[in-house]
Amino acid sequence: MRPTVSLVLLFFIFSSGCVNDLEKKKATNSFQKEKKPLIAKHYYSGFPLAHDTYNTISIASDGKVYYCLSSQPIDKGGQYYVYDPKNDEIKHLGDITEICGEAGSKSIPQGKSHCNFYESKGKLYVSTHAGYYEMIDGMEMMVQNPPEGYNLYPGGHILSYDLASGKWEDLAIAPEGEAFVTMTMDTQRGQIYGISWPYGYFLHYDVEKDKLKNLGKVSANGEAGKPGDDYRVLCRSMVIDPRDGTVYFSTSEGDILSYHPNSDSFKKVEGVDLCLDYFGEYDPTRPGSMQYNWRRIVWYPKENVAYGVHGNSGCLFRFDPSIPKVEIVDRLTSEPSRKSGMFDQFSYGYLGFDLGPDQETLYYLTGGPIYIDGKRVKGVDEIAMGAAKGLENLHLVTFHIPTKTYTDHGPVFYEDGGRPTYVNSIAVGKDGTVYTLARFEHEGKEIEDLVIIPNPFDNE
Numbered sequence: 314m315r316p317t318v319s320l321v322l323l324f325f326i327f328s329s330g331c332v333n334d335l336e337k338k339k340a341t342n343s344f345q346k347e348k349k350p351l352i353a354k355h356y357y358s359g360f361p362l363a364h365d366t367y368n369t370i371s372i373a374s375d376g377k378v379y380y381c382l383s384s385q386p387i388d389k390g391g392q393y394y395v396y397d398p399k400n401d402e403i404k405h406l407g408d409i410t411e412i413c414g415e416a417g418s419k420s421i422p423q424g425k426s427h428c429n430f431y432e433s434k435g436k437l438y439v440s441t442h443a444g445y446y447e448m449i450d451g452m453e454m455m456v457q458n459p460p461e462g463y464n465l466y467p468g469g470h471i472l473s474y475d476l477a478s479g480k481w482e483d484l485a486i487a488p489e490g491e492a493f494v495t496m497t498m499d500t501q502r503g504q505i506y507g508i509s510w511p512y513g514y515f516l517h518y519d520v521e522k523d524k525l526k527n528l529g530k531v532s533a534n535g536e537a538g539k540p541g542d543d544y545r546v547l548c549r550s551m552v553i554d555p556r557d558g559t560v561y562f563s564t565s566e567g568d569i570l571s572y573h574p575n576s577d578s579f580k581k582v583e584g585v586d587l588c589l590d591y592f593g594e595y596d597p598t599r600p601g602s603m604q605y606n607w608r609r610i611v612w613y614p615k616e617n618v619a620y621g622v623h624g625n626s627g628c629l630f631r632f633d634p635s636i637p638k639v640e641i642v643d644r645l646t647s648e649p650s651r652k653s654g655m656f657d658q659f660s661y662g663y664l665g666f667d668l669g670p671d672q673e674t675l676y677y678l679t680g681g682p683i684y685i686d687g688k689r690v691k692g693v694d695e696i697a698m699g700a701a702k703g704l705e706n707l708h709l710v711t712f713h714i715p716t717k718t719y720t721d722h723g724p725v726f727y728e729d730g731g732r733p734t735y736v737n738s739i740a741v742g743k744d745g746t747v748y749t750l751a752r753f754e755h756e757g758k759e760i761e762d763l764v765i766i767p768n769p770f771d772n773e
Contacts, residue, residue, distance in 0.1 A: 567605030624662020
């Protein structure tokens with residue numbers, strides 16, 4: 314779901330004015346004065362239309378960083394790139410619409426990906442999503458009435474990329490003209506799982522059998538539903554128990570659902586849910602937050618459990634599927650956010666959450682409030698989509714699981730003092746370098762592109 318036009322304009326005016334004011338005053342809060350900022354470097358990959366990317370950045374076994382730059386226009390698809398840290402070079406891997414074989418079809422293009430890359434047997438796997446939408450009843454939705462000369466969105470694709478040959482392969486397409494908003498892969502067993510947008514079908518693709526199954530809607534009518542009735546925000550992250558291949562995902566009502574590849578349907582995990590007081594109180598039928606869904610979740614092999622973060626509260630939790638049990642571990646927001654007691658400004662919470670290369674440390678790119686003259690900068694109270702309600706700083710937080718050590722490594726700035734914004738992705742290199750995608754100004758225009766943050770532990 315997306316906000317009304319008036320709300321979008323209100324937020325644009327607010328954020329633009331606030332950015333200018335903050336840059337002039339060079340305002341910092343007391344925490345920033347105590348903590349040395351992390352200085353990030355941004356790159357221009359060569360795509361002037363680059364828009365916000367969610368999740369789609371990953372490091373492959375070759376040590377290179379693969380990522381997607383999204384596109385909003387009706388006549389241009391999203392783009393895939395790879396960054397080689399050894400040579401400090403970026404290479405273009407292709408236009409998503411062209412890779413899907415839809416160039417020239419005059420269909421709504423493949424504007425982005427909304428998932429990580431997953432590597433299995435020398436190939437990367439990824440899925441696709443639309444980037445161009447239609448305003449319906451004041452909200453941004455999948456196009457139902459395409460402009461003259463254009464066709465409806467054909468559906469999201471599952472793609473593979475051969476690391477050795479550089480060849481793309483189109484494997485499958487989502488039914489009902491749906492896009493992939495969520496995808497994960499059991500790389501050991503060759504099983505891919507997805508949740509479609511906007512209706513929220515649960516999809517299972519078997520790579521070896523080349524077979525796609527639609528298991529039905531996961532929660533009412535998903536984000537195609539009517540607010541206050543059958544609307545349900547959809548889970549953006551799934552986790553696989555590598556012991557038996559079961560995949561787990563959540564719903565806006567707080568249920569945890571599971572699916573085994575040998576099953577004919579997904580089911581509710583009984584005796585546990587995410588309706589915790591610490592997460593806040595929500596109406597699952599209303600847009601504007603991830604509700605009781607977890608925002609992002611990863612498997613922690615040393616304990617055979619999953620660690621996840623709830624988007625709005627920023628609470629870190631531990632999910633043990635074998636009991637089953639969910640328990641709060643800590644609040645993983647930035648130190649200024651912990652002190653303020655307020656939720657962060659991104660309405661859905663942050664997707665930049667992952668287990669680091671040591672397989673013990675969680676890395677989290679989250680928000681931190683900004684203060685001017687001792688007063689916290691406040692954005693709009695509500696917004697009907699996953700978006701920033703106001704301007705905030707970007708912080709890099711780590712959590713060492715064995716010792717339960719929380720560290721806020723401080724705010725992240727560009728060399729010119731600018732702030733990375735709309736950060737919802739992360740990949741951590743073996744040397745501790747953190748890669749993400751964020752907004753910055755390039756040749757007088759704001760775009761979103763590759764950003765590199767140095768090893769935070771070298772900043773201590």
